[in-house]
Amino acid sequence: AHELLIDTDPGVDDALAILMAHAHAEVAGLSIAAGNVGLAHTVGNALRLIDVIGTDTPVFAGCPVPLVLPAADAGFVHGADGFGDTGYLRSARRAADEHAAAAIVRLARERPGRLTLVALAPLTNLALALRLDAELPSRIARLVIMGGAVTGRGNTHLVPAEFNIGFDPEAAQVVFSGWPEFDLVDWEACVRHAIAFERFDCMVAADTERARFYAAISRKARAFNQSHGRHGMVVADALAMAVALEPGIVRRAERHHIGIELAGALTRGATVVDWDDRCGHPVNARIVLDVDQTHFEAMVGAALGAPGAA
Ligand code: BDR
Numbered sequence: 497a498h499e500l501l502i503d504t505d506p507g508v509d510d511a512l513a514i515l516m517a518h519a520h521a522e523v524a525g526l527s528i529a530a531g532n533v534g535l536a537h538t539v540g541n542a543l544r545l546i547d548v549i550g551t552d553t554p555v556f557a558g559c560p561v562p563l564v565l566p567a568a569d570a571g572f573v574h575g576a577d578g579f580g581d582t583g584y585l586r587s588a589r590r591a592a593d594e595h596a597a598a599a600i601v602r603l604a605r606e607r608p609g610r611l612t613l614v615a616l617a618p619l620t621n622l623a624l625a626l627r628l629d630a631e632l633p634s635r636i637a638r639l640v641i642m643g644g645a646v647t648g649r650g651n652t653h654l655v656p657a658e659f660n661i662g663f664d665p666e667a668a669q670v671v672f673s674g675w676p677e678f679d680l681v682d683w684e685a686c687v688r689h690a691i692a693f694e695r696f697d698c699m700v701a702a703d704t705e706r707a708r709f710y711a712a713i714s715r716k717a718r719a720f721n722q723s724h725g726r727h728g729m730v731v732a733d734a735l736a737m738a739v740a741l742e743p744g745i746v747r748r749a750e751r752h753h754i755g756i757e758l759a760g761a762l763t764r765g766a767t768v769v770d771w772d773d774r775c776g777h778p779v780n781a782r783i784v785l786d787v788d789q790t791h792f793e794a795m796v797g798a799a800l801g802a803p804g805a806a
Pocket residue numbers: 507508509510532570616617642651658659660683732733
């Protein structure tokens with residue numbers, strides 16, 4: 497059975513990933529990063545989502561800022577509150593009294609070799625955890641990261657940078673250079689695996705509290721996706737979660753070294769892939785290129801309680 501530890505900045509697509517995780521696996525905790533919006537909102541959103549799911553998954557608040565340089569959030573996609581500005585009631589729950597980075601280190605020590613770590617946010621908390629415990633990778637069964645744009649078609653104001661990496665490139669550098677090998681679900685794969693709007697609308701129309709909540713918080717992001725010429729709803733973190741939950745869903749992947757650009761005036765935050773393995777650096781990433789779309793959508797549908805979903 498899976499046991500997941502999810503580092504996340506909810507966030508509309510994070511919310512879908514968290515719903516999927518709770519539908520298909522055990523969740524040891526949510527460690528929360530700043531990213532899509534500020535930490536107060538990402539923590540509050542995680543707590544509210546735990547209410548909707550009706551579980552007791554602990555929520556650990558992490559770093560409010562990137563490691564080195566300040567960064568701009570993505571409130572224009574996710575809403576100023578990160579959950580579509582629906583004015584939902586705040587949760588009465590509180591985050592646990594332990595920093596997210598410390599919680600990652602502790603949970604990995606308590607459950608050696610059992611956790612799949614799913615990173616759906618800027619890598620600030622993970623970088624700190626790795627600095628707290630250099631042996632962390634040996635205690636984690638598998639790391640799946642949503643981040644990067646492997647051929648340079650990102651989604652931030654710097655063309656090649658994807659949001660999670662571009663928000664905190666130094667943290668990404670710590671993780672990419674310090675973790676032996678991880679699965680990477682990059683932004684471009686997520687765009688290729690967008691869910692057609694019609695299918696998405698059907699799924700969120702399910703008669704469950706989860707689907708109603710998700711329909712409300714995703715409305716703005718759906719409009720953003722449509723007005724930006726996408727062929728469907730890009731739910732990046734949900735695709736990474738599907739890969740974490742069902743490794744067999746991957747149809748094609750390639751293993752290469754990926755470096756992080758820290759200095760470039762036009763390219764800071766780029767994920768530079770050595771596609772031809774020319775530079776002699778060890779492989780650090782398995783890049784997921786193709787996923788079984790039908791299976792992926794069935795997992796999303798099941799998480800929302802859509803009828804007929806697997
Ligand atoms: C990633 O950035 C965030 O805006 C999303 O939640 C996702 O994790 C996509 O680039």
